[in-house]
Amino acid sequence: xxxxxxxxxxxxxxxxxxxxxxxxxxxxxxxxxxxxxxxxxxxxxxxxxxxxxxxxxxxxxxxxxxxxxxxxxxxxxxxxxxxxxxxxxxxxxxxxxxxxxxxxxxxxxxxxxxxxxxxxxxxxxxxxxxxxxxxxxxxxxxxxxxxxxxxxxxxxxxxxxxxxxxxxxxxxxxxxxxxxxxxxxxxxxxxxxxxxxxxxxxxxxxxxxxxxxxxxxxxxxxxxxxxxxxxxxxxxxxxxxxxxxxxxxxxxxxxxxxxxxxxxxxxxxxxxxxxxxxxxxxxxxxxxxxxxxxxxxxxxxxxxxxxxxxxxxxxxxxxxxxxxxxxxxxxxxxxxxxxxxxxxxxxxxxxxxxxxxxxxxxxxxxxxxxxxxxxxxxxxxxxxxxxxxxxxxxxxxx
Amino acid sequence: xxxxxxxxxxxxxxxxxxxxxxxxxxxxxxxxxxxxxxxxxxxxxxxxxxxxxxxxxxxxxxxxxxxxxxxxxxxxxxxxxxxxxxxxxxxxxxxxxxxxxxxxxxxxxxxxxxxxxxxxxxxxxxxxxxxxxxxxxxxxxxxxxxxxxxxxxxxxxxxxxxxxxxxxxxxxxxxxxxxxxxxxxxxxxxxxxxxxxxxxxxxxxxxxxxxxxxxxxxxxxxxxxxxxxxxxxxxxxxxxxxxxxxxxxxxxxxxxxxxxxxxxxxxxxxxxxxxxxxxxx
Numbered sequence: 001x002x003x004x005x006x007x008x009x010x011x012x013x014x015x016x017x018x019x020x021x022x023x024x025x026x027x028x029x030x031x032x033x034x035x036x037x038x039x040x041x042x043x044x045x046x047x048x049x050x051x052x053x054x055x056x057x058x059x060x061x062x063x064x065x066x067x068x069x070x071x072x073x074x075x076x077x078x079x080x081x082x083x084x085x086x087x088x089x090x091x092x093x094x095x096x097x098x099x100x101x102x103x104x105x106x107x108x109x110x111x112x113x114x115x116x117x118x119x120x121x122x123x124x125x126x127x128x129x130x131x132x133x134x135x136x137x138x139x140x141x142x143x144x145x146x147x148x149x150x151x152x153x154x155x156x157x158x159x160x161x162x163x164x165x166x167x168x169x170x171x172x173x174x175x176x177x178x179x180x181x182x183x184x185x186x187x188x189x190x191x192x193x194x195x196x197x198x199x200x201x202x203x204x205x206x207x208x209x210x211x212x213x214x215x216x217x218x219x220x221x222x223x224x225x226x227x228x229x230x231x232x233x234x235x236x237x238x239x240x241x242x243x244x245x246x247x248x249x250x251x252x253x254x255x256x257x258x259x260x261x262x263x264x265x266x267x268x269x270x271x272x273x274x275x276x277x278x279x280x281x282x283x284x285x286x287x288x289x290x291x292x293x294x295x296x297x298x299x300x301x302x303x304x305x306x307x308x309x310x311x312x313x314x315x316x317x318x319x320x321x322x323x324x325x326x327x328x329x330x331x332x333x334x335x336x337x338x339x340x341x342x343x344x345x346x347x348x349x350x351x352x353x354x355x356x357x358x359x360x361x362x363x364x365x366x367x368x369x370x371x372x373x374x375x376x377x378x379x380x381x382x383x384x385x386x387x388x389x390x391x392x393x394x395x396x397x398x
Numbered sequence: 399x400x401x402x403x404x405x406x407x408x409x410x411x412x413x414x415x416x417x418x419x420x421x422x423x424x425x426x427x428x429x430x431x432x433x434x435x436x437x438x439x440x441x442x443x444x445x446x447x448x449x450x451x452x453x454x455x456x457x458x459x460x461x462x463x464x465x466x467x468x469x470x471x472x473x474x475x476x477x478x479x480x481x482x483x484x485x486x487x488x489x490x491x492x493x494x495x496x497x498x499x500x501x502x503x504x505x506x507x508x509x510x511x512x513x514x515x516x517x518x519x520x521x522x523x524x525x526x527x528x529x530x531x532x533x534x535x536x537x538x539x540x541x542x543x544x545x546x547x548x549x550x551x552x553x554x555x556x557x558x559x560x561x562x563x564x565x566x567x568x569x570x571x572x573x574x575x576x577x578x579x580x581x582x583x584x585x586x587x588x589x590x591x592x593x594x595x596x597x598x599x600x601x602x603x604x605x606x607x608x609x610x611x612x613x614x615x616x617x618x619x620x621x622x623x624x625x626x627x628x629x630x631x632x633x634x635x636x637x638x639x640x641x642x643x644x645x646x647x648x649x650x651x652x653x654x655x656x657x658x659x660x661x662x663x664x665x666x667x668x669x670x671x672x673x674x675x676x677x678x679x
Contacts, residue, residue: 104590117585133590
């Protein structure tokens, strides 16, 4: 079920923003509208759905409207047009009191520069959301401590924000958001202000926490690596417009346009790709019904020096070398079985990361077999990995 | 050429406005009454404590609440003893009640105006030039309408001090609230704070240091008004200075002036200390 549904959400900054709306419906660009009306288009007719328990990443460069978009969701910025449905309620039209209640109970936010209150202790920072709801002191302290424990900040509750490192401050930001028990978490460049190593730790931790908490997270970032690492789905924005929505793989393998393509050019694909992304269609022989001559003939046709032996249901048996097969042919044998080798063969699963596959290629001279339930789905040779990492299309049919 | 244009009768106009305003006697009377109560209350409260106990309390407060500075604490102790020694204690208490009354009024009126300015750009645009006007108009000028409305005595002195001293509190309240980081404001909003909760739980606490700097300025400006206020009958140390000037008595003028300086330094350091007071880490 979709938790959040955004329809046609638009934000135009400036006086009398309605002037820009008709131009937008004529598909005029952001620059044209700025020139004609002096209005800045922040978000241009964004529509998407976020599933319950999903990490939905919104990615774009600065000025792409991603931060505006996330603020339209909880109405820190008032939308000019469009709807945001949360559990079926249109947030864009609810009154202030309902909005306040939704902000208190259903949506929490984590900020890029943490947004902590410097004059409050860590504990009372985390308590803030509960405090303004009028939750009793004892109860909110309990809840806040629980939440601090979750992010690994036990023992820091009486410190002040400026006594903590950036990473720890953002943990406080997270704890504050968790303390409210809301289903939806809006994270605006939450890890961007942290240095790379800490950032990675925080990403891992968020993923760990998400395993158990199953929140619906909308995560804003300008960092594609981060998006690919944590996103279940990624939205790419440019000039206030959504350019593409897809899984990390879809974005990488099938960029919607040149903009996205340029974006994904520099990605370290070895971290994202799995064996299934780089495998090729294997040449096989079935010893149950095919003999040495067929095997030799098939190898010659394809210009290869070894061939995989499988059962009728494509279950992998092993591999045979051209030289061994030739020997069998010379000896006029009809059965391939004696030439099949299994030990020298390296196998991986469909979802093995390419990084691990690369290590294996060094240990064997044969192609690596990719299995699914013991059945041969594809093979990987060094050149197919290199091709995939350099961004070339790898096709199973090639 | 310039003679051709008749002189604009600005003085006439002002006079008739002030004359007209004196019709609203009852308003000024009640204001005067309130100020009078505040003054009497403050004086009564401070006079109740024997001088030496007062000094002991203030010294302790200085030590514990203004950063545990030995030098400052010693200054407060010996400075106040000097005032007792010179026989100015009672005058100092009188002066202090005038300053504190002016400060209290400045905070009570100034902070809400500052908050309003911070929340509304139009209000800011209107109030700012008025503040400039209030501060640049020579302080003596305020004495004239103050006397017209409130007669002579301590009360018009307080009024003149408030007009002259309030602008920094308003300005710095406005500035302090405007300076609160957008992220803190967004965080307060994103967690569902009401406007009042945001103001009292986030904006004012975060602006506290800046507001206190404004209050500190207000106190200093009120202090600079005490000699001027004595011209319209306000008692206290200022009056001694004023009398000394009339008699060309350098000796007592210097004594009273020195006492004012001591009080000024103590008030300044104490309020600055409160403003900057940070939690112990």
